[in-house]
Amino acid sequence: IFTWHGATIEMDGGADTSDYVADETPMISYVNVHAVLEARRNRAKASSSSDSDSSQGPRVIVVGPTDSGKSTLSRMLLSWAAKQGWKPTFVDLDVGQGSITIPGCIAATPIEMPIDPVEGIPLxxxxxxxxxxxxxxxxxxxxxxxxxxxxxxxxxxxxxxxESRAAGMVINTMGWIEGVGYELLLHAIDTFNADVVLVLGQEKLCSMLKDVLKNKLKVDVVKLQKSGGVVSRTPRYRQKSRGHRIREYFYGLANDLSPHSNVANFSDLSVYRIGGGPQAPRSALPIGAEPTADPTRVVAVNISQDLLHLVLAVSFAKEP
Known part of the structure; x- marks a missing residue:
C-alpha cells in the first residue's frame, strides 16, 4: 500500500500478519514517467495534423520478468491518465493471466476512469x-x-x-523474456510502434533492448526499479488465479450472473483448432527453405473426453 498524504489502514489477519514501512519506494520514478507521458499527450492533442507522428500520443509497453509488477504499473499509469481526463487504451498481451478478460486471450479496451482495485477493468x-x-x-x-x-x-x-490517438496506449506483456519470449517482445514493440519501453527489475533485458533499438531514434528505453511490494507467485497460485478469472467471467465479480447449461447433440456442433498440427522442423527442410505451415489453418477436432473442462470460443463464421 502506498499513499502520498498518509492513510489509516485496518488490518485483519491476526498475529500472522507482518507489516513494515519501507525506506525506499519507486513511486517517485513512476510518477515522473506519468508526467512525461502527460506532456506527450498534450503535445499530440495540440498537433493539428491527423496523420503525422506528432498527433500520436505515447505508446508505452511495459516489459520485465515474471512477478516484477508489470500489471500493477500498467494500471497505475492508466488510472493516472484517466484522472487527467484522457481515455488511454489498455492492451494486454499476457495470455497466461488475463487482466481484461479470461486467460488464453489477448485484448484491448479504453480506460475512461481510474481502475477500481476490487472491480478491476470495466468490460x-x-x-x-x-x-x-x-x-x-x-x-x-x-x-x-x-x-x-x-x-x-x-x-x-x-x-x-x-482523442484516442492522442491518449495513446499502455501495453502489458508476459513475463517470458528469454529466447523466443524475447523475440516476441521485439515483435510486439515493432507491431504496435511502441515509443516508450519501460523495463522493470531486469538490467540485462534493458541493456539488450537499448542495443537492439538504438537505431530507432524515437524509441525510449527506460529502466525502472521493481516495487518492494511485489510478491513471487507459485505455479499453483497462478493456476488458482486463472480459475478465479474464468469463474469471474461467467458468474460475475459478486456472483450476480447466472450461467446455465445447454444440451446439444454432437451432430450439431463442429469443433476446430486454429493452427498447430505436425510440422517438419527447420533442420529437416532444404537449406534456405522456410516452414510453409499456415498458423491460421483450421483443423477439425474430434469431440471426445479430451474436451471436458476446456474453454472454447464461439465463432460466428458460417463455414470454417
Missing amino acids: EMPLVYFYGHITPSINLELYKVLVKELAQTLERQFAGNA
Missing part, C-alpha cells in the same frame, strides 16, 4: 482475440498473427478518433 467495449492457450509457446505463429491483427485494428480505430 464495456473490449476488443478480444481468443488464442486458446496460456503460453505462446504452444503456437508461436498464431500468437504473432493475433498480436498483429489486434494492432492493425487499433490503428484503424485511432485513424478515426483523434
Whole structure:
C-alpha cells in the first residue's frame, strides 16, 4: 500500500500478519514517467495534423520478468491518465493471466476512469482475440498473427478518433523474456510502434533492448526499479488465479450472473483448432527453405473426453 498524504489502514489477519514501512519506494520514478507521458499527450492533442507522428500520443509497453509488477504499473499509469481526463487504451498481451478478460486471450479496451482495485477493468467495449492457450509457446505463429491483427485494428480505430490517438496506449506483456519470449517482445514493440519501453527489475533485458533499438531514434528505453511490494507467485497460485478469472467471467465479480447449461447433440456442433498440427522442423527442410505451415489453418477436432473442462470460443463464421 502506498499513499502520498498518509492513510489509516485496518488490518485483519491476526498475529500472522507482518507489516513494515519501507525506506525506499519507486513511486517517485513512476510518477515522473506519468508526467512525461502527460506532456506527450498534450503535445499530440495540440498537433493539428491527423496523420503525422506528432498527433500520436505515447505508446508505452511495459516489459520485465515474471512477478516484477508489470500489471500493477500498467494500471497505475492508466488510472493516472484517466484522472487527467484522457481515455488511454489498455492492451494486454499476457495470455497466461488475463487482466481484461479470461486467460488464453489477448485484448484491448479504453480506460475512461481510474481502475477500481476490487472491480478491476470495466468490460464495456473490449476488443478480444481468443488464442486458446496460456503460453505462446504452444503456437508461436498464431500468437504473432493475433498480436498483429489486434494492432492493425487499433490503428484503424485511432485513424478515426483523434482523442484516442492522442491518449495513446499502455501495453502489458508476459513475463517470458528469454529466447523466443524475447523475440516476441521485439515483435510486439515493432507491431504496435511502441515509443516508450519501460523495463522493470531486469538490467540485462534493458541493456539488450537499448542495443537492439538504438537505431530507432524515437524509441525510449527506460529502466525502472521493481516495487518492494511485489510478491513471487507459485505455479499453483497462478493456476488458482486463472480459475478465479474464468469463474469471474461467467458468474460475475459478486456472483450476480447466472450461467446455465445447454444440451446439444454432437451432430450439431463442429469443433476446430486454429493452427498447430505436425510440422517438419527447420533442420529437416532444404537449406534456405522456410516452414510453409499456415498458423491460421483450421483443423477439425474430434469431440471426445479430451474436451471436458476446456474453454472454447464461439465463432460466428458460417463455414470454417
